[in-house]
Amino acid sequence: MPERKNFIRDIIDEDLKTNKYSGRVHTRFPPEPNGYLHIGHAKSICLNFGIARNYKGFCNLRFDDTNPIKEEQEYVESIQKDVRWLGFDWDDRLFYASDYFEQLYEFAVRLIKKGKAYVCDLTADEVREHRGTLTEPGRDSQYRNRSIEENLDLFERMRKGEFPNGARTLRAKIDMASPNLNMRDPVMYRVLHASHHRTGDKWCIYPTYDWAHGQSDSLEKITHSICTLEFADHRPLYDWFLDELEIYHPQQIEFARLNLTYTVMSKRKLLQLVEEGYVGGWNDPRMPTISGLRRRGYTPESLRLFADRIGVARSESTVDVAMLEDCLRDDLNKRARRVMAVLRPIKVVIENYPEQVVEDLEAVNNPEDASMGVRKIPFSRTLYIEKDDFREDPPKKYFRLSPGAEVRLRYAYIIKCTDVMKDEKTGEVTELRCTYDPETRSGSPQSSRKVKGTIHWVSAQQAIKAEVRLYDRLFNMENPGGDNWRDFINPKSLEVLNECKIEGSLEKARPEELFQFERLGYFSVDTDSRPGNPVFNRSVTLRDTWAKIEKTGT
RNA sequence: UGGGGUGUAGCCAAGUGGUAAGGCAACGGCCUUUGGAGCCGUCAUUCCCAGGUUCGAAUCCUGGCACCCCAGCCA
Numbered sequence: 001m002p003e004r005k006n007f008i009r010d011i012i013d014e015d016l017k018t019n020k021y022s023g024r025v026h027t028r029f030p031p032e033p034n035g036y037l038h039i040g041h042a043k044s045i046c047l048n049f050g051i052a053r054n055y056k057g058f059c060n061l062r063f064d065d066t067n068p069i070k071e072e073q074e075y076v077e078s079i080q081k082d083v084r085w086l087g088f089d090w091d092d093r094l095f096y097a098s099d100y101f102e103q104l105y106e107f108a109v110r111l112i113k114k115g116k117a118y119v120c121d122l123t124a125d126e127v128r129e130h131r132g133t134l135t136e137p138g139r140d141s142q143y144r145n146r147s148i149e150e151n152l153d154l155f156e157r158m159r160k161g162e163f164p165n166g167a168r169t170l171r172a173k174i175d176m177a178s179p180n181l182n183m184r185d186p187v188m189y190r191v192l193h194a195s196h197h198r199t200g201d202k203w204c205i206y207p208t209y210d211w212a213h214g215q216s217d218s219l220e221k222i223t224h225s226i227c228t229l230e231f232a233d234h235r236p237l238y239d240w241f242l243d244e245l246e247i248y249h250p251q252q253i254e255f256a257r258l259n260l261t262y263t264v265m266s267k268r269k270l271l272q273l274v275e276e277g278y279v280g281g282w283n284d285p286r287m288p289t290i291s292g293l294r295r296r297g298y299t300p301e302s303l304r305l306f307a308d309r310i311g312v313a314r315s316e317s318t319v320d321v322a323m324l325e326d327c328l329r330d331d332l333n334k335r336a337r338r339v340m341a342v343l344r345p346i347k348v349v350i351e352n353y354p355e356q357v358v359e360d361l362e363a364v365n366n367p368e369d370a371s372m373g374v375r376k377i378p379f380s381r382t383l384y385i386e387k388d389d390f391r392e393d394p395p396k397k398y399f400r401l402s403p404g405a406e407v408r409l410r411y412a413y414i415i416k417c418t419d420v421m422k423d424e425k426t427g428e429v430t431e432l433r434c435t436y437d438p439e440t441r442s443g444s445p446q447s448s449r450k451v452k453g454t455i456h457w458v459s460a461q462q463a464i465k466a467e468v469r470l471y472d473r474l475f476n477m478e479n480p481g482g483d484n485w486r487d488f489i490n491p492k493s494l495e496v497l498n499e500c501k502i503e504g505s506l507e508k509a510r511p512e513e514l515f516q517f518e519r520l521g522y523f524s525v526d527t528d529s530r531p532g533n534p535v536f537n538r539s540v541t542l543r544d545t546w547a548k549i550e551k552t553g554t
Numbered sequence: 555u556g557g558g559g560u561g562u563a564g565c566c567a568a569g570u571g572g573u574a575a576g577g578c579a580a581c582g583g584c585c586u587u588u589g590g591a592g593c594c595g596u597c598a599u600u601c602c603c604a605g606g607u608u609c610g611a612a613u614c615c616u617g618g619c620a621c622c623c624c625a626g627c628c629a
Binding site for chain 1: 555556557558559560561564565566567568576577578579586587588589590591592621622623624625626627628629
């Protein structure tokens with residue numbers, strides 16, 4: 001895929017020209033295993049792995065696992081699965097920040113010996129008080145000038161577990177008056193008697209992000225350390241650690257994270273949606289998680305296309321979810337097998353069609369790709385069509401079935417509606433009586449007669465019953481921000497249809513297989529699907545010109 | 555009010571002193587046995603605003619304005 005140029009690629013091109021890293025390009029994708037990956041991560045994955053691929057470099061997968069309280073093995077597994085599924089590979093370059101705990105500890109000792117780090121006994125609250133504010137400088141901790149020997153001793157005893165949680169920290173000695181709050185003696189280590197998903201109980205002090213990240217990049221000889229905008233303020237600290245340690249120095253570059261309309265992207269909120277039961281889990285098809293999108297029916301190709309189309313820049317932006325949907329349609333239009341499925345069936349009896357006859361009619365599997373071939377579909381006297389494709393009192397420009405009107409049944413005959421049967425009590429239409437024109441069979445010499453509309457159908461006798469889940473956006477509001485974001489959750493984001501009728505060729509469909517239900521949209525087989533009990537997810541609708549016409553009343 | 559960023563169409567986004575790419579959306583039209591797909595066309599005399607430099611400015615300079623991020627022992 002021809003990845004577009006962007007400002008990061010410009011920087012890399014320049015570095016290549018000046019031979020800054022002797023021709024190497026080495027990136028990394030560094031998720032914290034504290035949740036499932038979402039489409040914002042997909043952007044970052046495509047960026048980092050895409051650059052590596054494009055420049056014939058490498059991209060590491062590194063778990064930023066420095067906070068045992070929030071991290072779990074389940075997440076490290078799901079993350080690997082998602083990155084692979086997206087189409088990327090880290091070969092033997094799977095790393096963990098926790099792999100470097102010992103090395104990081106030694107680096108810290110080095111800084112202490114250099115007089116650039118100290119053990120501080122201030123409590124979290126006191127540290128906050130000493131930090132100052134945005135406009136006022138902070139004050140030095142009274143522990144700032146401990147001797148190197150005392151710092152070394154205390155730090156070692158921190159590691160040994162002599163102090164309770166929060167009792168002491170190791171801090172970098174930088175500048176409490178810096179206008180950049182990140183430089184006001186940031187914490188490098190905190191005491192945390194917690195079991196880590198990989199190192200178990202080996203450690204009771206854990207490095208902070210700032211202390212672990214740059215040094216991990218350095219150890220892995222990363223050239224371009226790409227992260228999101230909120231870390232721009234951390235860059236001076238990133239550089240400071242590397243410079244004081246005098247070790248290999250990668251370059252941090254920040255880009256704007258992805259925001260999408262009608263959804264939330266923060267891991268915290270996604271976790272809450274899961275824990276508070278608004279969705280069925282991290283992989284609920286309404287979630288913007290990679291696993292949710294996968295279950296919904298999004299393909300790796302469509303997500304990569306999306307990443308490419310939205311570009312990479314430094315300005316905060318919110319991408320219209322319609323852009324995402326279009327990427328799926330774009331991909332699936334070329335590949336998805338077309339089938340007929342009736343979501344809300346209404347029975348049709350062709351009165352002049354013989355009772356016991358079943359015809360096999362030929363249908364094209366994909367008009368975009370002749371190599372996908374054709375199949376036979378059964379036609380008989382009793383059919384189902386979509387409720388929506390009949391109107392007793394048709395509005396203007398309605399090209400479908402109505403009393404006395406003609407419509408073509410896709411790949412079959414032109415029929416005319418002769419009678420409407422209704423439930424006497426409710427007035428609901430229960431059955432349509434029609435006649436067909438035997439001369440109009442698709443493919444036959446006389447089939448060229450034109451009618452305005454063509455609708456899909458399924459033969460009643462041979463159709464399979466299926467469950468179809470229709471999804472709508474998870475939120476009613478374009479930008480559900482703020483503390484009351486839950487108020488904008490769309491209560492109708494899921495509609496389950498249990499009486500759908502689908503064509504027999506779908507009998508063997510397996511989870512994650514994708515189809516186009518003609519005239520309706522793209523549908524994927526859900527993981528809940530069982531033989532005899534098929535379940536489909538509507539991944540995305542087709543563009544619906546009629547819906548637009550009807551809505552605007554033109 | 556300190557520091558760091560960002561302002562180009564409804565939404566993304568190119569553009570790096572030579573006269574505003576592309577995509578999504580929208581709107582017309584053609585075509586169509588999916589109201590799908592495809593095809594054609596329309597959609598910024600103007601780039602946050604105001605000055606200035608220049609033959610020429612979205613690009614350079616000056617001054618404003620708006621929005622985002624930072625006061626976790628989260629990442």
